[in-house]
């Protein structure tokens with residue numbers, strides 16, 4: 001762009017000037033399932049920022065919550081751009097950015113950036129940083145997301161995408177993949193440990209099975225129906241427990257599957273209050289429950305203190321991951337150990353995708369094609 005700052009902007013090879021128009025899907029009315037493709041102007045990267053030409057963006061369940069405005073802690077803006085699983089190429093960079101980033105393929109995730117200097121950031125609790133910016137959210141905590149051709153991001157916080165990993169596969173790993181990978185990583189279990197995953201046949205769960213297997217664990221996949229059974233077993237689950245068939249017998253079924261002693265860990269990836277009510281009983285002595293999915297209403301985890309003491313049970317939560325977690329999660333996929341099941345559609349299909357997601361009709365992680373490579 002011509003002007004006083006033009007000289008500060010570095011352009012990637014083959015790019016002669018910043019593009020002028022930006023094809024974007026915006027939330028037309030937060031509270032409703034509604035998006036519209038509009039032409040916005042292209043933002044200019046400021047100091048420390050990169051401009052990423054997004055080719056693919058995953059569509060995450062969190063985007064739906066942001067659009068519907070039904071979470072208290074973060075919501076969208078009317079006219080705002082959502083999306084936080086974006087993959088694309090750095091086409092321009094602002095002042096102070098290492099020029100070696102130009103032309104590189106990078107990812108933008110839920111946390112678009114963190115302050116990198118507060119106590120939480122120093123302790124690798126990126127998600128707890130009060131200065132964090134959320135990609136695709138509105139208000140003071142949000143920043144325009146990846147449902148647009150050109151998205152600004154923090155040069156120090158973008159995620160490098162490994163060679164050999166398709167962009168459409170990398171996209172959903174930037175949120176769902178990292179989240180479930182980190183929830184498993186913090187368990188620090190021995191190889192061969194039993195991990196039960198309620199919601200194993202869902203978007204997070206189907207990645208959880210694969211990451212758990214890649215880490216050497218044995219997996220008890222918990223979900224309902226023969227299609228889910230087939231899916232979970234095809235992804236490497238050692239045992240499938242059908243909650244619809246087992247009914248009240250489910251605790252025994254899970255404990256029996258894990259050598260009769262219970263699971264060394266339960267990672268609850270769905271947002272079912274019922275899963276949270278049952279999960280502590282799935283655990284073996286010394287077991288750990290990790291909460292990942294957040295129930296829409298109330299869904300307490302209830303454990304008698306005596307259980308915690310006598311059975312040495314731990315209960316913890318896990319949200320997204322750090323830059324390092326992201327790099328590790330992508331590396332396992334680049335090695336072919338994890339492959340998300342994705343369906344790719346054009347950006348203009350976004351409203352329809354959200355409608356299906358709202359109804360619970362999606363079977364794969366949805367990815368929108370935002371621009372050509």
Ligand SMILES: [Zn+2]
Pocket residue numbers: 060061062063084110175176
């Ligand atoms: Zn997400």
Ligand SMILES: [Zn+2]
Pocket residue numbers: 114115116117118119120121129130131132
């Ligand atoms: Zn911070």
